[in-house]
Amino acid sequence: MILITGATSGIGEACARAFAASGKDLWLMGRRAERLQSLAAELRTAHRVEVRHTVLDVRDREAFRDLATRESSSLERVETCIVNAGLALGLEPLQEGTSEDWEQMIDTNLKGALWTTELLLPFFTRANRGHFIFMGSVAARWMYARGNVYSATKAALHALAESLRLDLLGSRIRVSTLAPGLVETEFSRVRFKGDEQRAEAVYSGLEPLSPGDVADAALWVATRPEHVTIQELVIYPTAQASPSQVARTPATPPR
Numbered sequence: 001m002i003l004i005t006g007a008t009s010g011i012g013e014a015c016a017r018a019f020a021a022s023g024k025d026l027w028l029m030g031r032r033a034e035r036l037q038s039l040a041a042e043l044r045t046a047h048r049v050e051v052r053h054t055v056l057d058v059r060d061r062e063a064f065r066d067l068a069t070r071e072s073s074s075l076e077r078v079e080t081c082i083v084n085a086g087l088a089l090g091l092e093p094l095q096e097g098t099s100e101d102w103e104q105m106i107d108t109n110l111k112g113a114l115w116t117t118e119l120l121l122p123f124f125t126r127a128n129r130g131h132f133i134f135m136g137s138v139a140a141r142w143m144y145a146r147g148n149v150y151s152a153t154k155a156a157l158h159a160l161a162e163s164l165r166l167d168l169l170g171s172r173i174r175v176s177t178l179a180p181g182l183v184e185t186e187f188s189r190v191r192f193k194g195d196e197q198r199a200e201a202v203y204s205g206l207e208p209l210s211p212g213d214v215a216d217a218a219l220w221v222a223t224r225p226e227h228v229t230i231q232e233l234v235i236y237p238t239a240q241a242s243p244s245q246v247a248r249t250p251a252t253p254p255r
């Protein structure tokens with residue numbers, strides 16, 4: 001069974017589709033219940049796989065602890081966990097940002113990933129198998145102006161994943177990170193708090209990655225033989241060379 005956080009849209013939803021199509025049972029999580037329900041129903045019918053879903057805010061550590069108690073037999077079945085739920089809020093210089101946005105990003109992207117890891121670790125450890133696939137970002141390593149706290153959360157997530165692989169050395173548990181560049185999802189709509197025009201401008205004049213492109217990578221990483229660990233996979237659209245360097249049409253000649 002594949003557990004996916006943030007499965008209600010974008011990359012998480014695409015991962016659900018890709019893994020279901022490959023015949024895997026799923027456990028989908030997110031805050032939006034209706035989306036979880038309709039995606040689960042669709043995938044069950046289309047692929048004849050088992051799809052569980054749980055409405056869960058990854059910032060709520062108590063909810064994870066309840067789940068560990070109530071759902072231990074299902075948690076034992078999880079072979080891969082895609083630690084994907086995350087968001088950016090705002091794109092301002094740090095001196096103009098708000099502590100509410102910073103806290104939500106830290107609580108979701110870093111602490112939420114930590115609580116997700118904490119949930120699965122005892123089960124993976126007992127079984128001496130399992131795979132964490134963290135949704136990192138190119139923003140973790142290559143900073144861009146006004147990315148500040150979002151970049152910091154993804155850099156911390158990268159550090160968490162790297163440390164976890166060291167801590168688990170000697171076990172058969174795998175730890176991988178995917179680090180995508182621009183992917184067209186609800187990400188920018190969330191970042192710009194519903195400002196559609198600003199969100200669309202992020203992807204205008206270039207072909208971004210689709211959520212399915214990242215899901216393909218996740219499926220590939222998860223399906224390597226058990227003795228093979230992909231440490232990190234950095235994925236850009238061809239029209240992007242770094243978080244701040246993209247080629248948009250009409251093309252500007254290189255200088």
Ligand code: NDP
Pocket residue numbers: 005006007008009010011012029030031032056057058059084085086087088108112135136137138179180181182183184185186187188190211
């Ligand atoms: P979307 O906004 O489309 O999806 C984000 C998902 O995260 C949603 O399913 C949302 O579900 C979930 N989520 C957000 N906050 C919470 C929360 N507190 N508790 C539970 N779930 C939550 O964006 P993407 O698909 O693009 O983002 C997925 C991941 O990919 C993020 O970690 C993002 O940082 C990363 N990423 C995105 C890139 C991009 O360019 N789009 C590039 C690199 C990395 P719900 O609202 O229902 O809770």
Ligand code: 8X3
Pocket residue numbers: 136137138139147180181182183243
């Ligand atoms: C999302 C990609 O470049 O907008 O992680 O930060 S970026």
